[in-house]
Amino acid sequence: MTIDPKLIPNPKTLTHFRAFLDKVYSKSLHQLYHHQSPKPSRSRPRLVLVIRTGNVGRVLLNHKEVKQEAEKVGFEVVVFEPKPSTPLSVAYKLMNSSHAMVGVHGTAMTHTLFLRPGSVFLQVVSLGTQKAAELCYGKPAKAIGVEYMEYRIDAEESSLINKYGKEDKMIKEPMGFEGKNWSYDIMKIYLKEQNVRVDLDRFRGYLKEAYEKGIKLLDRGMV
Template identity: 50%
Template sequence: MQLVILPTIFLSLLSYLFYFIIVLFAEKPRAKLRTITRQGPQFRLGGQISCDRSQLRYDLCSVNGSTVMDPTTSTFFLVGPANPNSVEKIKPYPRKFDDFIMTQIKELTLTLSPTSPPCEIQHSAPALVFSVGGYTGNFFHDFNDGIIPLFITVNTIFPDQDFVIVISEAPSWWITKYVDLLNTFTTHPILTLNDTTSTHCFPSAEFGLISHGFMTINQTLMPNQRTFLHFRALLEKAYSQNVLNPPTPNVESRPRLLLASRKGSKGREIVNEDEVIEAMEEIGFEVIVFAPKDNTSLVESYALIKSSHALVGVHGAALTHSLFLRARAVFVQVVPIGIEWASDAFFGRVGRGLDLEYMEYRIGVEESSLVEKYGRDSLLLKDPHGVQVQGKGWPPEIMNIYLMEQNVKLDLGRFREFLKKPYSKAKQFMDRHG
């Protein structure tokens, strides 16, 4: 993929910048979107190949007849008489608003043609075609731009229907990492365009993924009223085969807290992590440092998180693992200065949607490493909104300061006092549910 020539940090920074702009403007109340179904008018107005390009985050296209996929040219053929409107183009990745990353996404061609390549492999189920290029590789983006939109799309377009997943571009490791989860959507093998040269034929095909917003599942926009709790049940189905139920606690049991560590990361590290762990243990927690790697088994992560009673960490991709927590477990997000908008848009919604005991610890000026470089009276610290560019949010150099330069040194006295409520809630949860 072309993205390998760009530093990961730069990509993350651009991602946050686009998120900030969309949170400020695109997330404002809008007219209710029409529910999209396979029978809906949006898919039928243009004839046998039609597209809905009215949404901010994604395009959707449909081929409602026998479709031949030629992976060598990234073209999908529908045999029929050609006309001036017989060709459509789509980049099936749900970040249409992100001009930078969309230039990296492979474009697919849908064409109504008198002829097509001969069919070599026939499928009895329709295809759902999408990309997991872009910011793939960041655990947050894997869910925000991939798995959650897939869940929404399947429950909107293919509720209770059989279909084949066709991924237009993805690193080979992505399929391996998420195969257990992908197999909960379909019983068919996962197809990728870059791993086959054979032509495949489908009775019909849908292109693109539906996104309701950042880490959002809006049940009012789906025919079957699915929520984050239904999504959580899907994760349970995928990863709980070998997971034992939590043991029954005894009087001396301590609630288990996972500390999502960013030690060694570029920015947002807890520099006094050892002292913070001691404070957590003094309050009464059993503390486990959770530092997942790219190759960490999701089955193992799921088992550990499901058996825990609290997850605590500074804002960052690892907090996406909060999706694995049981309902009513404790989820604490430590929010650095300037990251308040993202904390709610990314993980606050997950906490509320999964019925977690969600809490935020917002650091003070003296707890930010930025005070050493810029001084406690700097607008960067006292008024983060005051350094925004009118109508555009933060420029990249300011975003870089908050995300990449800033570490946190928690005030142990203040943090100990804060931990009393999470401990109480976690203990109650452990006593009731194990």
């Protein structure tokens, strides 16, 4: 997800695109969708926990516990499960009024484009998706001024370990399957068959770091 200025007549960047999104969706948005999400908290930074459910792959299996941990850290947490029918204006309003976003690597991470510069994006990187996570969402997030954090899961946090075991190359050397070895069958395993259950003790440290960044945004008047 990027823009190559060299390929268009009038060079534009993701920063320009982010400004365009602001122009399109911020116009009179509070009048149209005021009733669809709570007002921003002035005492706690807001974190959007992006989830997916069903047999789709890369499901955060313990998202309820993650929500509780984020609240214990100090966040106001909104759980967001985007659907094909979710209006982009609704997603924009939620993200643009929040201070942090957390989610497992996947297409829903494109919502980072709706985050304000300075906001925090904590991407949970599942096995076999490290390069794609950085290229598709990490790099663009940094390009628009979003604070990017990565939580790379350990083998024990992936559901694939139950199927393949600790010693299988799919578990021990997932990076070896990225790039030229990324066949459809491999893609299906890492993207469609894999779910995630984060280690709450380890993940808590990342939430605390994101919270500290969120508090600084509030102190600067970004409500």
